[in-house]
Amino acid sequence: MPATRALVLDGVFAFNGVMSDVPPLTALEVTVDGVARATPATPESSLDDLVVAVARNRDRAAFAALFERVAPRLKGYLMRLGAGASHADELTQEVMLLVWRRADAFDPGQARAATWIFTIARNKRIDGIRRARRPEIDPHDPALVPDRPLSADMAIESVEDAARLRTALRDLPPEQADLLRLVYFEDQPHSVIAKTLGLPLGTVKSRLRLAMDRLRRAMGETR
Amino acid sequence: MTLDPKSPAHHPAHHPDEALLLDYAAGSLDEPTSLVIATHLALCPDCRRVVAGHEAVGGVLLEETAPVEPAAGALAALMTLLDEPAAPPPVDASPIPSAPILPRPLRDYVGGDLGAVPWRKLISGIDVHDIVVGSAPNRFKTRLMRIKGGVAVPRHTHEGFELVMVVEGGFSDGGRHYDRGDVTCSDGEVDHSPVADADGGCVCLAVTDAPLRLTGPLMRLLNPFVKF
Numbered sequence: 432m433p434a435t436r437a438l439v440l441d442g443v444f445a446f447n448g449v450m451s452d453v454p455p456l457t458a459l460e461v462t463v464d465g466v467a468r469a470t471p472a473t474p475e476s477s478l479d480d481l482v483v484a485v486a487r488n489r490d491r492a493a494f495a496a497l498f499e500r501v502a503p504r505l506k507g508y509l510m511r512l513g514a515g516a517s518h519a520d521e522l523t524q525e526v527m528l529l530v531w532r533r534a535d536a537f538d539p540g541q542a543r544a545a546t547w548i549f550t551i552a553r554n555k556r557i558d559g560i561r562r563a564r565r566p567e568i569d570p571h572d573p574a575l576v577p578d579r580p581l582s583a584d585m586a587i588e589s590v591e592d593a594a595r596l597r598t599a600l601r602d603l604p605p606e607q608a609d610l611l612r613l614v615y616f617e618d619q620p621h622s623v624i625a626k627t628l629g630l631p632l633g634t635v636k637s638r639l640r641l642a643m644d645r646l647r648r649a650m651g652e653t654r
Numbered sequence: 655m656t657l658d659p660k661s662p663a664h665h666p667a668h669h670p671d672e673a674l675l676l677d678y679a680a681g682s683l684d685e686p687t688s689l690v691i692a693t694h695l696a697l698c699p700d701c702r703r704v705v706a707g708h709e710a711v712g713g714v715l716l717e718e719t720a721p722v723e724p725a726a727g728a729l730a731a732l733m734t735l736l737d738e739p740a741a742p743p744p745v746d747a748s749p750i751p752s753a754p755i756l757p758r759p760l761r762d763y764v765g766g767d768l769g770a771v772p773w774r775k776l777i778s779g780i781d782v783h784d785i786v787v788g789s790a791p792n793r794f795k796t797r798l799m800r801i802k803g804g805v806a807v808p809r810h811t812h813e814g815f816e817l818v819m820v821v822e823g824g825f826s827d828g829g830r831h832y833d834r835g836d837v838t839c840s841d842g843e844v845d846h847s848p849v850a851d852a853d854g855g856c857v858c859l860a861v862t863d864a865p866l867r868l869t870g871p872l873m874r875l876l877n878p879f880v881k882f
Contacts, residue, residue, distance in 0.1 A: 455771070491733065504719045508716055508719045509721040524732050528736075531736055539704075543713055546709050547713075553871035564685055566759040567692055569696075572757055573754060574754045574761075576664070576665065576698065578702070578703075600714060606660050615715050616715075617682065620674075620677040621677055635673070639673045650710065
């Protein structure tokens with residue numbers, strides 16, 4: 432079975448391929464003034480390139496391509512977390528508008544575009560579905576303790592990491608994979624999930640920790 | 655790395671359980687507990703890195719979410735909105751203090767830095783300030799506690815869960831010492847009596863999801879009267 436194609440893991444969550452299955456936009460390779468700015472997008476790197484094109488050139492074609500690829504996943508995510516179809520459409524529109532407006536803030540050296548969009552969608556659903564605020568750090572706060580200097584091989588979340596992460600997610604033991612997806616898709620903290628499943632809290636914690644240790648190893652780091 | 659907990663570059667030694675960081679990264683954690691986690695993250699680069707890893711997992715899960723086709727005309731409608739100016743960001747009325755003790759987001763919830771906290775006396779040696787978190791009443795109690803140097807918090811246990819982060823100073827509990835940024839989590843299993851550092855006491859941020867019970871011989875009698 433091909434690694435990235437339709438494969439249903441369990442009742443909780445279906446894999447239907449990935450966003451990057453769609454062929455990349457060729458229009459991106461040459462901009463209006465004829466200067467090549469973005470490298471030709473490979474299936475893996477194109478989401479990042481599209482967001483960068485939006486940030487640099489306010490590129491509407493790139494934004495439309497981004498929408499085609501991301502919006503169906505966003506809508507699926509928001510509905511999975513309890514939004515009705517039309518509410519999910521509204522919230523998807525708001526997320527995509529934030530992507531357009533905040534594209535400047537996307538740093539491909541820090542995280543992949545899919546990760547960055549995930550954080551925007553997560554915050555939007557907390558605000559829009561749960562009607563709560565999300566407390567977050569302010570990177571410019573004088574009270575923030577700065578990051579430790581990192582070695583080059585640790586500094587970024589790379590495209591290679593994502594490919595390894597995807598494989599590692601599929602290889603997780605089912606009891607770890609199921610729990611992990613519940614945390615991401617049920618809007619319930621692990622303590623409530625433990626009660627719902629009738630599992631001891633310690634079992635849930637250790638399964639989640641084992642899962643994350645595996646995924647971190649796949650991304651080439653240890654805690 | 656410096657070992658002096660008073661230094662601004664001090665890194666915490668006691669971290670939240672990874673499952674709590676995961677809840678926070680996934681967006682499944684309640685707002686009061688998220689406030690403690692986010693405040694710890696401001697002081698802990700190591701946990702920020704762990705959360706970044708959890709967000710990377712979120713990115714992959716989003717990419718693999720079963721797609722649902724957006725409503726007809728959704729893209730066209732969105733394209734017409736792109737040129738509309740964004741609403742201006744809310745004006746930040748409070749000036750940023752030069753060397754704040756309370757990191758964001760805690761400072762925003764309190765409405766100022768540590769000096770602005772309107773303390774009320776709970777019992778001798780212990781002052782508290784309740785922080786309003788969330789618009790609806792909820793089962794959590796979120797508060798700052800200021801404990802005088804050398805004072806022991808009355809011996810107590812928890813019916814639910816308690817997450818505490820040191821904001822300033824430090825305390826000792828069960829043979830362990832906690833400094834700025836350190837987090838400790840207790841539940842019904844723990845019967846404890848933390849003692850604030852003799853030199854300067856301690857300010858903590860605490861979230862509990864159920865009232866705690868005093869368990870000392872005299873304190874048991876006080877239970878109905880002292881609302882923790």
